[in-house]
Amino acid sequence: MSEKPKRQLSHGSDTVVGSNSDSATEKQKRQDALMSNPLGNKSEEEIHRDVVEWTERTGLTDVRDLMFKAALVAQDRDNFERLSQLTEEDKEILRHEKAHPFAQTKTLYWTVFMCSMAAVVQGMDETVTIWASRIGSDSTRDTLLLGLVASAPYLCSAVFSCWLTYPLNKFFGRRGAIFISTLCAFLGCIWNGVTNSWEHLFVSRLFLGIGIGPKSATVPTFSAEIAPARIRGALAMQWQTWTAFGICLGTVSSLIFKDVPDKPGITGLNWRLMLGSACLPAILVCAQVYFVPESPRWLIGKGRHHKAWQSFLKLRRTPLQAAVDMYYTSKCIEIEQEIAAERTRNVVVEMISVPRNRRAMLASCIVMYYSSTIFENAGQDTTTALLGSFGYGLLFTLPFLSLFMWIAGSGFWLQGAQQQLAMVTTGIYLFAAFYGPGAGPVPFSYSAEVYPLNVREVGMALATAVTWLFNFINALVFPLQIRKWGSAGAFYWFGAWNFVLWFLVLMFCPETKAFTLEELDEVFSMSTLRQARYGLASPAYWFRKYILRQKVHRVALHHYHPSEEKDRAQVEHRELA
Secondary structure, eight states, X not given: OOOOOOOEEEXXXXXXXXXXXXXXXHHHHHHHHHHHOTTTTOOHHHHHHHHHHXXXXXXXXXXXXXXXXXXXXXXXXXXXXXOTTSOHHHHHHHHHHHHOXXXXXXXXXXXXXXXXXXXXXXXXXXXXXXXXXXXXXXXXXXXXXXXXXXXXXXXXXXXXXXXXXXXXHHHHHHHXXXXXXXXXXXXXXXXXXXXXXXXHHHHHHHHHHHHHHHHHHHHHHHHHHHSOGGGHHHHHTHHHHHHHHHXXXXXXXXXXXXXXXXXXXXXXXXXXXXHHTTHHHHHHHHHHGGGSOOOHHHHHHTTOHHHHHHHHHHHSSSHHHHHHHHHHHXXXXXXXXXXXXXXXXXXXXXXXXXXXXXXXXXXXXXXXXXXXXXXXXXXXXXXXXXXXXXXXXXXXXXXXXXXXXXXXXXXXXXXXXXXHXXXXXXXXXXXXXXXXXXXXXXXXXXXXXXXXXXXHHHHHHHHHHHHHHHHHHXXXXXXXXXHHHHHHHXXXXXXXXXXXXXXXXXHHOOOOXXXXXXXXXXXXXXXXXXXXXXXXXXXXXXXXXXXXXXXXOOOOGGGOOHHHHHHHHHHHHHHHX
Protein backbone atom coordinates (compact mmCIF):
# COMPACT_ATOMS: atom_id res chain seq x y z
CA MET A 1 0.00 0.00 0.00
CA SER A 2 1.40 3.39 -0.93
CA GLU A 3 2.07 5.96 1.71
CA LYS A 4 -0.40 8.78 2.16
CA PRO A 5 1.28 12.02 1.07
CA LYS A 6 1.61 14.85 3.51
CA ARG A 7 0.36 18.42 3.12
CA GLN A 8 1.61 20.21 0.01
CA LEU A 9 2.96 23.70 0.22
CA SER A 10 2.46 25.54 -3.05
CA HIS A 11 5.00 28.14 -4.03
CA GLY A 12 4.13 29.29 -7.50
CA SER A 13 5.18 26.71 -10.06
CA ASP A 14 7.17 24.88 -7.41
CA THR A 15 5.39 22.44 -5.14
CA VAL A 16 6.96 21.15 -2.00
CA VAL A 17 5.80 17.70 -0.94
CA GLY A 18 6.93 16.29 2.38
CA SER A 19 7.38 12.53 2.52
CA ASN A 20 8.98 10.14 4.92
CA SER A 21 11.79 9.58 2.44
CA ASP A 22 12.81 13.23 2.54
CA SER A 23 15.79 14.02 4.69
CA ALA A 24 15.27 16.60 7.41
CA THR A 25 17.87 18.87 5.80
CA GLU A 26 16.25 18.84 2.36
CA LYS A 27 12.83 19.44 3.84
CA GLN A 28 14.12 22.33 5.91
CA LYS A 29 15.75 23.88 2.82
CA ARG A 30 12.46 23.75 0.91
CA GLN A 31 10.61 25.27 3.82
CA ASP A 32 13.21 28.02 4.16
CA ALA A 33 12.85 28.77 0.44
CA LEU A 34 9.12 29.23 0.96
CA MET A 35 9.61 31.48 3.95
CA SER A 36 12.18 33.71 2.23
CA ASN A 37 9.39 35.01 -0.03
CA PRO A 38 6.15 33.03 -0.52
CA LEU A 39 5.33 35.15 -3.59
CA GLY A 40 8.74 34.99 -5.23
CA ASN A 41 8.13 32.43 -7.99
CA LYS A 42 4.45 33.09 -8.70
CA SER A 43 3.24 34.33 -12.06
CA GLU A 44 0.81 37.23 -12.33
CA GLU A 45 -2.05 34.82 -13.04
CA GLU A 46 -1.19 32.71 -10.00
CA ILE A 47 -1.06 35.78 -7.79
CA HIS A 48 -4.46 36.90 -9.08
CA ARG A 49 -6.03 33.51 -8.32
CA ASP A 50 -4.37 33.50 -4.94
CA VAL A 51 -5.72 36.96 -4.11
CA VAL A 52 -9.24 35.96 -5.13
CA GLU A 53 -9.11 32.86 -2.93
CA TRP A 54 -7.55 34.78 -0.02
CA THR A 55 -10.09 37.62 -0.06
CA GLU A 56 -12.98 35.15 -0.23
CA ARG A 57 -11.58 33.19 2.70
CA THR A 58 -10.81 36.23 4.87
CA GLY A 59 -13.94 38.20 3.97
CA LEU A 60 -11.96 41.12 2.52
CA THR A 61 -13.57 41.00 -0.92
CA ASP A 62 -14.24 44.76 -0.85
CA VAL A 63 -10.50 45.44 -1.18
CA ARG A 64 -9.70 42.67 -3.70
CA ASP A 65 -8.36 44.98 -6.41
CA LEU A 66 -6.20 46.81 -3.89
CA MET A 67 -4.86 43.52 -2.54
CA PHE A 68 -3.96 42.36 -6.06
CA LYS A 69 -1.83 45.47 -6.61
CA ALA A 70 -0.37 45.04 -3.14
CA ALA A 71 0.54 41.41 -3.86
CA LEU A 72 2.40 42.43 -7.02
CA VAL A 73 4.32 45.06 -5.06
CA ALA A 74 5.08 42.63 -2.21
CA GLN A 75 6.53 40.13 -4.69
CA ASP A 76 9.44 42.51 -5.35
CA ARG A 77 8.99 45.70 -3.39
CA ASP A 78 12.06 47.49 -4.73
CA ASN A 79 11.00 47.11 -8.38
CA PHE A 80 7.48 48.52 -8.28
CA GLU A 81 8.21 50.97 -11.11
CA ARG A 82 7.83 48.17 -13.67
CA LEU A 83 4.25 47.37 -12.63
CA SER A 84 1.72 48.65 -15.17
CA GLN A 85 -1.12 47.86 -12.75
CA LEU A 86 -0.04 50.72 -10.49
CA THR A 87 -1.21 54.26 -11.13
CA GLU A 88 1.23 57.14 -10.99
CA GLU A 89 -0.30 58.06 -7.63
CA ASP A 90 0.44 54.55 -6.35
CA LYS A 91 4.04 54.75 -7.50
CA GLU A 92 4.47 58.16 -5.90
CA ILE A 93 3.29 56.71 -2.58
CA LEU A 94 5.91 53.97 -2.81
CA ARG A 95 8.62 56.41 -3.89
CA HIS A 96 7.83 58.61 -0.91
CA GLU A 97 7.93 55.60 1.40
CA LYS A 98 11.38 54.68 0.12
CA ALA A 99 12.77 58.22 0.26
CA HIS A 100 11.20 59.15 3.61
CA PRO A 101 11.09 55.99 5.74
CA PHE A 102 10.32 57.89 8.96
CA ALA A 103 7.24 59.61 7.51
CA GLN A 104 4.75 57.47 9.41
CA THR A 105 1.34 57.88 11.02
CA LYS A 106 0.72 59.53 14.37
CA THR A 107 -0.81 56.27 15.54
CA LEU A 108 2.41 54.37 14.87
CA TYR A 109 4.47 56.88 16.81
CA TRP A 110 1.90 56.98 19.60
CA THR A 111 2.20 53.21 19.89
CA VAL A 112 5.99 53.51 19.95
CA PHE A 113 5.65 56.13 22.69
CA MET A 114 3.52 53.74 24.73
CA CYS A 115 6.17 51.06 24.31
CA SER A 116 8.81 53.60 25.31
CA MET A 117 6.94 54.35 28.54
CA ALA A 118 6.85 50.62 29.25
CA ALA A 119 10.63 50.63 28.84
CA VAL A 120 10.89 53.56 31.27
CA VAL A 121 9.00 51.46 33.81
CA GLN A 122 11.53 48.71 33.19
CA GLY A 123 14.50 51.01 33.73
CA MET A 124 13.15 52.52 36.92
CA ASP A 125 12.36 49.06 38.27
CA GLU A 126 15.97 48.06 37.69
CA THR A 127 17.42 50.98 39.66
CA VAL A 128 18.12 50.04 43.27
CA THR A 129 20.81 52.48 44.40
CA ILE A 130 19.26 53.13 47.82
CA TRP A 131 20.22 49.79 49.26
CA ALA A 132 23.93 50.53 48.92
CA SER A 133 23.61 53.04 51.76
CA ARG A 134 20.81 51.41 53.75
CA ILE A 135 22.15 47.90 54.23
CA GLY A 136 25.87 48.64 53.93
CA SER A 137 28.54 46.06 53.25
CA ASP A 138 30.45 45.75 56.50
CA SER A 139 30.34 41.96 56.34
CA THR A 140 30.11 39.23 53.75
CA ARG A 141 26.59 38.45 54.97
CA ASP A 142 25.42 42.05 54.50
CA THR A 143 27.08 42.19 51.11
CA LEU A 144 25.28 39.07 49.92
CA LEU A 145 22.05 40.36 51.46
CA LEU A 146 22.41 43.55 49.45
CA GLY A 147 22.91 41.55 46.26
CA LEU A 148 20.02 39.18 47.02
CA VAL A 149 17.46 41.93 47.61
CA ALA A 150 18.65 43.92 44.59
CA SER A 151 18.56 40.87 42.32
CA ALA A 152 15.21 39.45 43.46
CA PRO A 153 13.21 40.73 40.43
CA TYR A 154 15.77 39.20 38.05
CA LEU A 155 15.58 35.86 39.84
CA CYS A 156 11.80 35.83 39.48
CA SER A 157 12.05 36.87 35.83
CA ALA A 158 14.59 34.19 34.95
CA VAL A 159 12.96 31.20 36.62
CA PHE A 160 9.26 32.11 36.47
CA SER A 161 7.80 35.25 34.94
CA CYS A 162 9.57 35.16 31.56
CA TRP A 163 7.90 31.83 30.93
CA LEU A 164 4.51 33.51 31.34
CA THR A 165 5.20 35.38 28.10
CA TYR A 166 3.80 32.66 25.85
CA PRO A 167 0.47 32.06 27.64
CA LEU A 168 -0.10 35.77 28.26
CA ASN A 169 0.47 36.62 24.59
CA LYS A 170 -1.52 33.64 23.38
CA PHE A 171 -4.65 34.38 25.40
CA PHE A 172 -4.52 38.17 25.90
CA GLY A 173 -2.57 39.45 22.90
CA ARG A 174 0.39 41.80 22.89
CA ARG A 175 -1.56 44.65 24.49
CA GLY A 176 -3.03 42.40 27.16
CA ALA A 177 0.37 40.99 28.09
CA ILE A 178 1.78 44.53 28.37
CA PHE A 179 -1.17 45.69 30.50
CA ILE A 180 -0.99 42.75 32.93
CA SER A 181 2.78 42.90 33.36
CA THR A 182 2.78 46.70 33.76
CA LEU A 183 -0.02 46.48 36.32
CA CYS A 184 2.08 43.99 38.30
CA ALA A 185 5.01 46.42 38.09
CA PHE A 186 2.78 49.22 39.41
CA LEU A 187 1.55 47.14 42.35
CA GLY A 188 5.07 45.83 43.00
CA CYS A 189 6.47 49.36 43.30
CA ILE A 190 3.77 50.33 45.81
CA TRP A 191 4.42 47.13 47.75
CA ASN A 192 8.18 47.85 47.80
CA GLY A 193 7.49 51.18 49.46
CA VAL A 194 5.46 49.81 52.40
CA THR A 195 7.67 46.91 53.48
CA ASN A 196 8.95 46.68 57.05
CA SER A 197 11.83 44.18 56.86
CA TRP A 198 14.38 42.93 54.38
CA GLU A 199 12.48 39.63 54.11
CA HIS A 200 9.28 41.50 53.27
CA LEU A 201 11.13 43.65 50.74
CA PHE A 202 12.68 40.56 49.17
CA VAL A 203 9.23 39.01 48.62
CA SER A 204 7.80 42.26 47.23
CA ARG A 205 10.70 42.54 44.81
CA LEU A 206 10.12 38.95 43.70
CA PHE A 207 6.57 40.03 42.84
CA LEU A 208 7.99 43.01 40.97
CA GLY A 209 9.77 40.46 38.76
CA ILE A 210 6.38 39.31 37.46
CA GLY A 211 6.04 42.75 35.93
CA ILE A 212 9.54 42.72 34.46
CA GLY A 213 9.80 39.37 32.67
CA PRO A 214 6.79 39.27 30.29
CA LYS A 215 7.02 43.01 29.61
CA SER A 216 10.67 42.81 28.58
CA ALA A 217 9.81 40.01 26.14
CA THR A 218 6.55 41.41 24.76
CA VAL A 219 7.24 45.11 24.20
CA PRO A 220 10.21 44.66 21.80
CA THR A 221 8.23 42.01 19.91
CA PHE A 222 5.24 44.35 19.67
CA SER A 223 7.44 47.20 18.41
CA ALA A 224 9.08 44.96 15.82
CA GLU A 225 5.74 43.66 14.54
CA ILE A 226 4.08 47.05 14.01
CA ALA A 227 7.10 48.78 12.44
CA PRO A 228 7.77 48.98 8.67
CA ALA A 229 10.78 46.91 7.65
CA ARG A 230 12.96 49.91 6.72
CA ILE A 231 12.79 51.47 10.18
CA ARG A 232 12.04 48.42 12.29
CA GLY A 233 15.49 48.39 13.86
CA ALA A 234 15.32 52.07 14.85
CA LEU A 235 11.88 51.70 16.43
CA ALA A 236 12.62 48.42 18.17
CA MET A 237 15.82 49.94 19.57
CA GLN A 238 13.67 52.43 21.48
CA TRP A 239 13.19 49.72 24.11
CA GLN A 240 16.81 49.88 25.19
CA THR A 241 17.06 53.65 24.76
CA TRP A 242 14.08 54.34 26.99
CA THR A 243 15.09 51.64 29.45
CA ALA A 244 18.29 53.65 29.86
CA PHE A 245 16.18 56.79 30.31
CA GLY A 246 14.20 54.95 32.99
CA ILE A 247 17.46 54.13 34.76
CA CYS A 248 18.22 57.85 34.58
CA LEU A 249 14.87 58.72 36.12
CA GLY A 250 15.41 56.10 38.83
CA THR A 251 18.72 57.73 39.68
CA VAL A 252 17.14 61.19 39.61
CA SER A 253 14.47 59.88 41.96
CA SER A 254 17.18 58.62 44.30
CA LEU A 255 18.80 62.06 44.28
CA ILE A 256 15.53 63.88 44.89
CA PHE A 257 14.38 61.72 47.79
CA LYS A 258 17.78 60.87 49.32
CA ASP A 259 17.60 63.50 52.07
CA VAL A 260 13.86 63.41 52.77
CA PRO A 261 13.51 63.20 56.56
CA ASP A 262 11.34 60.65 58.33
CA LYS A 263 7.87 61.64 59.55
CA PRO A 264 6.21 60.63 62.82
CA GLY A 265 5.35 56.94 62.56
CA ILE A 266 7.22 56.54 59.24
CA THR A 267 10.82 55.35 59.16
CA GLY A 268 12.87 55.24 55.98
CA LEU A 269 10.55 57.62 54.13
CA ASN A 270 13.31 58.51 51.67
CA TRP A 271 13.93 54.99 50.36
CA ARG A 272 10.18 54.21 50.39
CA LEU A 273 9.58 57.17 48.07
CA MET A 274 12.45 56.08 45.86
CA LEU A 275 11.13 52.55 45.41
CA GLY A 276 7.52 53.70 45.01
CA SER A 277 8.25 56.41 42.45
CA ALA A 278 8.64 53.85 39.64
CA CYS A 279 4.86 53.36 39.66
CA LEU A 280 4.26 56.71 37.90
CA PRO A 281 5.21 55.72 34.31
CA ALA A 282 3.39 52.41 34.86
CA ILE A 283 0.14 54.35 35.28
CA LEU A 284 0.71 56.04 31.91
CA VAL A 285 1.21 52.70 30.15
CA CYS A 286 -1.84 51.03 31.69
CA ALA A 287 -4.00 54.05 30.83
CA GLN A 288 -3.17 54.09 27.11
CA VAL A 289 -2.28 50.54 26.08
CA TYR A 290 -5.82 49.65 24.94
CA PHE A 291 -6.10 52.86 22.91
CA VAL A 292 -3.38 51.77 20.47
CA PRO A 293 -3.91 49.10 17.77
CA GLU A 294 -3.18 45.46 18.50
CA SER A 295 -0.31 43.85 16.62
CA PRO A 296 -1.69 43.00 13.14
CA ARG A 297 0.69 40.02 12.90
CA TRP A 298 -0.75 38.61 16.12
CA LEU A 299 -4.31 39.18 14.85
CA ILE A 300 -3.58 37.43 11.54
CA GLY A 301 -2.10 34.52 13.43
CA LYS A 302 -5.41 34.26 15.30
CA GLY A 303 -7.42 34.42 12.06
CA ARG A 304 -8.83 37.89 12.81
CA HIS A 305 -8.11 39.36 9.40
CA HIS A 306 -10.70 42.17 9.53
CA LYS A 307 -9.21 43.53 12.76
CA ALA A 308 -5.70 43.09 11.39
CA TRP A 309 -6.64 45.09 8.30
CA GLN A 310 -8.07 47.89 10.45
CA SER A 311 -4.92 47.83 12.54
CA PHE A 312 -2.67 48.13 9.49
CA LEU A 313 -4.79 51.02 8.17
CA LYS A 314 -4.10 52.91 11.41
CA LEU A 315 -0.40 52.10 11.39
CA ARG A 316 0.37 52.94 7.74
CA ARG A 317 0.04 56.21 5.84
CA THR A 318 -2.01 54.89 2.90
CA PRO A 319 -4.26 51.90 2.17
CA LEU A 320 -1.77 50.67 -0.46
CA GLN A 321 1.05 50.48 2.09
CA ALA A 322 -1.27 48.80 4.56
CA ALA A 323 -2.38 46.30 1.91
CA VAL A 324 1.20 45.40 0.94
CA ASP A 325 2.13 44.59 4.54
CA MET A 326 -1.21 42.92 5.20
CA TYR A 327 -1.05 40.52 2.26
CA TYR A 328 2.64 39.69 2.51
CA THR A 329 2.46 39.11 6.25
CA SER A 330 -0.63 36.97 5.89
CA LYS A 331 0.95 34.72 3.25
CA CYS A 332 4.10 34.29 5.32
CA ILE A 333 2.05 33.36 8.37
CA GLU A 334 0.03 30.88 6.30
CA ILE A 335 3.25 29.16 5.25
CA GLU A 336 4.46 29.09 8.86
CA GLN A 337 1.18 27.61 10.02
CA GLU A 338 1.19 24.94 7.29
CA ILE A 339 4.74 24.00 8.16
CA ALA A 340 3.86 23.93 11.85
CA ALA A 341 0.84 21.70 11.12
CA GLU A 342 3.15 19.07 9.64
CA ARG A 343 5.24 18.95 12.77
CA THR A 344 4.34 16.85 15.74
CA ARG A 345 7.06 18.12 18.05
CA ASN A 346 6.53 20.47 20.99
CA VAL A 347 7.33 24.16 20.40
CA VAL A 348 10.18 23.95 22.92
CA VAL A 349 11.60 20.98 21.01
CA GLU A 350 11.25 23.03 17.82
CA MET A 351 13.47 25.69 19.38
CA ILE A 352 16.31 23.21 19.77
CA SER A 353 15.81 20.70 16.96
CA VAL A 354 15.29 23.08 14.00
CA PRO A 355 18.69 24.51 12.94
CA ARG A 356 17.21 27.87 11.91
CA ASN A 357 15.62 28.32 15.35
CA ARG A 358 18.71 27.05 17.14
CA ARG A 359 20.90 29.67 15.45
CA ALA A 360 18.44 32.40 16.39
CA MET A 361 18.46 31.11 19.96
CA LEU A 362 22.26 31.18 20.08
CA ALA A 363 22.41 34.72 18.70
CA SER A 364 19.73 36.10 21.01
CA CYS A 365 21.22 34.57 24.16
CA ILE A 366 24.62 36.24 23.76
CA VAL A 367 24.14 38.98 26.31
CA MET A 368 25.87 40.53 29.31
CA TYR A 369 24.81 42.92 31.99
CA TYR A 370 26.76 45.54 33.92
CA SER A 371 25.82 47.58 37.01
CA SER A 372 26.67 51.22 37.73
CA THR A 373 27.29 50.47 41.41
CA ILE A 374 31.03 50.77 40.72
CA PHE A 375 30.91 54.56 41.03
CA GLU A 376 30.43 54.36 44.77
CA ASN A 377 33.69 52.43 45.07
CA ALA A 378 35.72 55.27 43.60
CA GLY A 379 36.06 56.87 47.02
CA GLN A 380 33.08 59.26 46.74
CA ASP A 381 30.03 59.69 48.91
CA THR A 382 26.59 58.47 47.88
CA THR A 383 25.48 61.71 46.24
CA THR A 384 28.60 61.92 44.06
CA ALA A 385 28.17 58.30 43.08
CA LEU A 386 24.56 58.86 42.10
CA LEU A 387 25.49 61.85 39.97
CA GLY A 388 28.14 59.81 38.19
CA SER A 389 25.75 56.96 37.42
CA PHE A 390 23.13 59.47 36.22
CA GLY A 391 25.30 60.36 33.22
CA TYR A 392 26.17 56.76 32.57
CA GLY A 393 22.51 55.73 32.66
CA LEU A 394 21.95 57.56 29.35
CA LEU A 395 24.61 55.33 27.83
CA PHE A 396 23.53 52.13 29.53
CA THR A 397 22.38 50.39 26.37
CA LEU A 398 25.70 50.74 24.55
CA PRO A 399 28.17 47.86 24.17
CA PHE A 400 31.27 48.03 26.29
CA LEU A 401 34.72 48.33 24.89
CA SER A 402 37.22 46.24 26.84
CA LEU A 403 40.07 48.68 26.47
CA PHE A 404 38.22 51.57 28.10
CA MET A 405 36.84 49.32 30.81
CA TRP A 406 40.38 48.28 31.68
CA ILE A 407 41.41 51.94 31.66
CA ALA A 408 38.55 52.71 34.02
CA GLY A 409 39.57 49.83 36.26
CA SER A 410 43.14 51.07 36.33
CA GLY A 411 41.86 54.36 37.72
CA PHE A 412 41.31 52.69 41.07
CA TRP A 413 45.07 52.31 41.46
CA LEU A 414 45.52 56.07 41.52
CA GLN A 415 46.02 57.90 44.78
CA GLY A 416 43.38 60.45 45.74
CA ALA A 417 39.59 60.28 45.48
CA GLN A 418 39.27 62.99 42.84
CA GLN A 419 41.91 61.40 40.59
CA GLN A 420 40.21 58.02 40.92
CA LEU A 421 36.78 59.39 40.04
CA ALA A 422 38.16 61.35 37.08
CA MET A 423 39.86 58.35 35.47
CA VAL A 424 37.01 55.94 36.19
CA THR A 425 34.34 58.22 34.72
CA THR A 426 36.58 59.13 31.78
CA GLY A 427 37.11 55.47 30.95
CA ILE A 428 33.41 54.71 31.18
CA TYR A 429 32.30 57.63 29.04
CA LEU A 430 34.99 56.90 26.46
CA PHE A 431 34.00 53.31 25.86
CA ALA A 432 30.29 54.23 25.88
CA ALA A 433 30.84 57.09 23.43
CA PHE A 434 33.08 54.93 21.24
CA TYR A 435 30.41 52.34 20.72
CA GLY A 436 27.54 54.84 20.51
CA PRO A 437 27.62 55.60 16.76
CA GLY A 438 28.14 52.00 15.65
CA ALA A 439 26.31 49.95 18.27
CA GLY A 440 24.92 46.69 16.87
CA PRO A 441 21.55 45.17 17.63
CA VAL A 442 20.95 45.05 21.37
CA PRO A 443 19.55 41.94 23.06
CA PHE A 444 15.85 42.80 23.37
CA SER A 445 15.29 44.30 19.91
CA TYR A 446 17.54 41.71 18.26
CA SER A 447 15.71 38.81 19.91
CA ALA A 448 12.37 40.26 18.88
CA GLU A 449 13.44 40.03 15.22
CA VAL A 450 15.25 36.74 14.83
CA TYR A 451 12.60 34.16 15.72
CA PRO A 452 9.85 32.96 13.33
CA LEU A 453 6.26 33.53 14.44
CA ASN A 454 5.56 29.97 15.56
CA VAL A 455 8.28 30.10 18.23
CA ARG A 456 8.57 33.87 18.72
CA GLU A 457 6.96 34.06 22.16
CA VAL A 458 8.93 31.09 23.47
CA GLY A 459 12.14 32.42 21.89
CA MET A 460 11.68 35.84 23.49
CA ALA A 461 10.89 34.18 26.81
CA LEU A 462 14.12 32.21 26.61
CA ALA A 463 16.22 35.20 25.55
CA THR A 464 14.87 37.42 28.31
CA ALA A 465 15.16 34.61 30.87
CA VAL A 466 18.85 34.24 30.00
CA THR A 467 19.28 38.01 30.24
CA TRP A 468 17.62 38.22 33.63
CA LEU A 469 19.52 35.16 34.84
CA PHE A 470 22.80 36.96 34.15
CA ASN A 471 21.37 40.11 35.72
CA PHE A 472 20.57 38.08 38.84
CA ILE A 473 24.03 36.53 38.98
CA ASN A 474 25.75 39.88 38.46
CA ALA A 475 23.60 41.79 40.93
CA LEU A 476 24.05 39.03 43.50
CA VAL A 477 27.82 38.64 43.28
CA PHE A 478 28.96 42.08 42.11
CA PRO A 479 29.04 43.61 45.61
CA LEU A 480 31.01 40.55 46.75
CA GLN A 481 33.38 40.92 43.77
CA ILE A 482 34.02 44.51 44.81
CA ARG A 483 34.64 43.38 48.40
CA LYS A 484 36.98 40.49 47.50
CA TRP A 485 38.70 41.68 44.31
CA GLY A 486 38.45 45.42 44.67
CA SER A 487 36.85 47.71 42.11
CA ALA A 488 39.78 47.37 39.70
CA GLY A 489 39.51 43.58 39.68
CA ALA A 490 35.78 43.76 38.96
CA PHE A 491 36.42 46.12 36.04
CA TYR A 492 39.11 43.86 34.61
CA TRP A 493 36.77 40.86 34.89
CA PHE A 494 33.99 42.51 32.92
CA GLY A 495 36.46 43.97 30.46
CA ALA A 496 37.73 40.48 29.66
CA TRP A 497 34.22 39.15 29.22
CA ASN A 498 33.32 41.94 26.82
CA PHE A 499 36.37 41.06 24.76
CA VAL A 500 35.00 37.51 24.52
CA LEU A 501 31.54 38.88 23.76
CA TRP A 502 32.91 40.83 20.79
CA PHE A 503 34.02 37.59 19.13
CA LEU A 504 30.74 35.84 19.91
CA VAL A 505 28.74 38.64 18.30
CA LEU A 506 31.09 38.69 15.34
CA MET A 507 30.61 34.98 14.62
CA PHE A 508 27.07 34.17 15.71
CA CYS A 509 24.96 37.34 15.44
CA PRO A 510 24.34 38.10 11.74
CA GLU A 511 23.10 41.53 10.70
CA THR A 512 19.29 41.93 10.57
CA LYS A 513 19.08 45.47 9.22
CA ALA A 514 16.45 46.20 6.52
CA PHE A 515 15.15 42.61 6.37
CA THR A 516 11.48 41.92 6.92
CA LEU A 517 10.74 39.64 9.86
CA GLU A 518 9.94 36.90 7.38
CA GLU A 519 13.06 37.39 5.23
CA LEU A 520 15.25 36.82 8.28
CA ASP A 521 14.46 33.12 7.92
CA GLU A 522 16.80 33.01 4.94
CA VAL A 523 19.61 34.63 6.93
CA PHE A 524 19.32 32.16 9.80
CA SER A 525 19.04 29.23 7.43
CA MET A 526 22.76 29.56 6.72
CA SER A 527 24.88 26.97 8.55
CA THR A 528 26.47 28.04 11.83
CA LEU A 529 29.96 27.35 10.43
CA ARG A 530 29.23 29.50 7.39
CA GLN A 531 28.02 32.34 9.61
CA ALA A 532 31.12 32.07 11.81
CA ARG A 533 33.47 32.10 8.80
CA TYR A 534 31.71 35.12 7.37
CA GLY A 535 32.01 36.92 10.69
CA LEU A 536 35.67 36.06 11.19
CA ALA A 537 36.43 37.30 7.67
CA SER A 538 34.74 40.64 8.37
CA PRO A 539 37.60 42.43 10.22
CA ALA A 540 39.97 41.89 7.28
CA TYR A 541 37.34 43.29 4.91
CA TRP A 542 36.73 46.32 7.16
CA PHE A 543 40.48 46.94 7.45
CA ARG A 544 40.99 46.88 3.67
CA LYS A 545 37.92 48.99 2.94
CA TYR A 546 38.04 51.63 5.67
CA ILE A 547 41.73 51.77 6.69
CA LEU A 548 43.59 50.94 3.47
CA ARG A 549 40.78 52.52 1.40
CA GLN A 550 40.86 49.71 -1.13
CA LYS A 551 37.99 49.13 -3.54
CA VAL A 552 36.88 45.74 -2.31
CA HIS A 553 33.55 44.05 -2.80
CA ARG A 554 31.84 41.65 -0.45
CA VAL A 555 28.72 39.57 -0.98
CA ALA A 556 25.89 39.44 1.53
CA LEU A 557 25.81 36.60 4.05
CA HIS A 558 23.14 34.56 2.30
CA HIS A 559 25.27 34.56 -0.90
CA TYR A 560 28.53 33.85 0.88
CA HIS A 561 30.64 30.78 0.10
CA PRO A 562 34.11 30.60 1.70
CA SER A 563 35.80 29.13 -1.38
CA GLU A 564 34.36 31.75 -3.70
CA GLU A 565 35.33 34.51 -1.27
CA LYS A 566 38.92 33.24 -1.24
CA ASP A 567 39.06 33.17 -5.04
CA ARG A 568 37.61 36.68 -5.25
CA ALA A 569 40.17 37.98 -2.74
CA GLN A 570 43.00 36.50 -4.80
CA VAL A 571 41.69 38.16 -7.97
CA GLU A 572 41.34 41.52 -6.19
CA HIS A 573 44.87 41.18 -4.82
CA ARG A 574 46.29 40.60 -8.31
CA GLU A 575 44.32 43.55 -9.67
CA LEU A 576 45.61 45.85 -6.92
CA ALA A 577 49.17 44.62 -7.49
